[in-house]
Amino acid sequence: MNTFGIEASAKLFSIIRDENDIKVILDQYKDDSLFILGGGSNVLLTKDFDGLVIKNEINGFQIIEENNHFAIVESGAGEVWHQFVMKCIDHNLGGVENLSLIPGNVGASPMQNIGAYGVEIKDVFEYLDAYHIKGKKMHRFNAQECKFGYRESVFKNELKGQYIICKVAFKLTKTHTLKTSYGAIENELKQMNIDHPSIKDVSDAVIKIRQSKLPDPKQIGNAGSFFKNPIVSKELLNEIQSNYTDIPNYPAPQNKVKLAAGWLIEKAGWKGRTYDNRYGVHKLQALVLVNYNDSKGDEILNLSTLIIEDVKAKFNVTLEREVNIL
Numbered sequence: 001m002n003t004f005g006i007e008a009s010a011k012l013f014s015i016i017r018d019e020n021d022i023k024v025i026l027d028q029y030k031d032d033s034l035f036i037l038g039g040g041s042n043v044l045l046t047k048d049f050d051g052l053v054i055k056n057e058i059n060g061f062q063i064i065e066e067n068n069h070f071a072i073v074e075s076g077a078g079e080v081w082h083q084f085v086m087k088c089i090d091h092n093l094g095g096v097e098n099l100s101l102i103p104g105n106v107g108a109s110p111m112q113n114i115g116a117y118g119v120e121i122k123d124v125f126e127y128l129d130a131y132h133i134k135g136k137k138m139h140r141f142n143a144q145e146c147k148f149g150y151r152e153s154v155f156k157n158e159l160k161g162q163y164i165i166c167k168v169a170f171k172l173t174k175t176h177t178l179k180t181s182y183g184a185i186e187n188e189l190k191q192m193n194i195d196h197p198s199i200k201d202v203s204d205a206v207i208k209i210r211q212s213k214l215p216d217p218k219q220i221g222n223a224g225s226f227f228k229n230p231i232v233s234k235e236l237l238n239e240i241q242s243n244y245t246d247i248p249n250y251p252a253p254q255n256k257v258k259l260a261a262g263w264l265i266e267k268a269g270w271k272g273r274t275y276d277n278r279y280g281v282h283k284l285q286a287l288v289l290v291n292y293n294d295s296k297g298d299e300i301l302n303l304s305t306l307i308i309e310d311v312k313a314k315f316n317v318t319l320e321r322e323v324n325i326l
């Protein structure tokens with residue numbers, strides 16, 4: 001149940017399929033030790049879990065409101081994200097095509113405001129319904145209340161562990177504004193000989209790029225980018241540029257710049273390093289830590305600490321983990 005493919009057990013486990021299941025389970029379980037699991041594609045399990053794991057399998061896909069330009073679609077938290085994207089495309093609803101093939105479930109998508117190829121879910125987010133575990137009632141959050149940031153939301157920070165996201169609603173387009181300016185998408189569409197792309201074409205291009213860049217968790221255990229791309233001051237960028245003129249950098253809010261963690265990790269010499277043939281840093285994408293075979297979560301966690309220390313020593317940049325450590 002985790003894409004790293006790491007063995008770990010939970011003391012108790014249950015599956016929820018609707019709000020009533022939550023009430024029944026939480027009426028019986030009085031302990032605080034609770035973990036909500038979606039597709040397990042952004043977690044690193046470092047030990048057995050001495051508590052209750054609730055796997056969210058609340059399904060549903062419904063257009064609840066529409067006009068000539070937009071539709072509001074509600075999705076159950078347990079829907080697989082990529083299948084949700086495919087359903088939207090089948091209904092000719094645009095806005096999530098750049099987020100094709102991101103593993104995991106719809107319910108986890110607001111957790112870290114998933115993003116790829118120039119789009120984040122905050123761009124299409126309408127509201128979500130989440131069950132307050134202590135207060136035992138449902139609460140509706142709008143985008144502002146979710147406090148979305150780069151790979152961040154209120155649910156990863158001050159409200160961590162307090163809510164079970166049950167339903168997410170998105171505002172999608174019927175007349176589309178495609179986001180193809182991300183270099184790799186433009187190139188891929190050119191190679192596909194497409195001049196006037198549809199949302200399906202953009203999705204196909206994104207799928208091709210992702211398949212060529214990222215290891216498939218079915219073959220090699222991983223959780224995507226292990227670290228976030230660091231946001232630093234322009235002064236620090238200038239310092240690094242005095243030794244490395246080619247460092248990739250992108251504008252970020254508050255006059256800062258975003259650096260590519262993959263580039264920093266590669267330049268620090270970690271790309272492709274493998275330990276005991278079991279785990280290491282992926283050979284094509286240095287931002288992805290991998291479990292080749294039977295590794296332990298704490299081995300991968302220790303490797304990530306060594307990388308953080310080395311990147312700090314070499315570039316004075318502090319990397320933050322993106323993956324949720326349990």
Ligand code: FAD
Nearest residue numbers: 038039040041042103104105107108114115116165223224
């Ligand atoms: P899980 O791993 O099950 O859970 C993640 C966190 O969310 C945990 O803290 C969990 O407790 C919490 N959670 C999950 N569901 C709920 C719920 N219903 N209510 C409350 N809390 C909940 N991410 C990106 O942003 N962009 C990418 O391009 C991207 N590419 C990836 C590529 C690969 C190959 C892999 C393996 C991962 C990638 N990821 C990417 C990370 C991952 O896909 C996302 O973070 C995804 O949203 C995780 O979904 P999940 O259902 O698997 O969550």
Ligand code: EPU
Nearest residue numbers: 116117224225227228229248260262263266284285286287
């Ligand atoms: N790079 C290297 N060496 C590497 C990897 C990357 O030099 O080993 C350089 C690339 O050449 C490029 C830059 O780093 O100049 C950025 O690389 P890429 O476009 O592959 O994107 P990324 O920063 O590695 C981010 C997200 C991905 C998302 C892609 C596409 C984060 C932490 N990661 O990856 O999200 O899919 O962009 O938008 O923001 C995830 O969050 O799990 C994830 C996979």
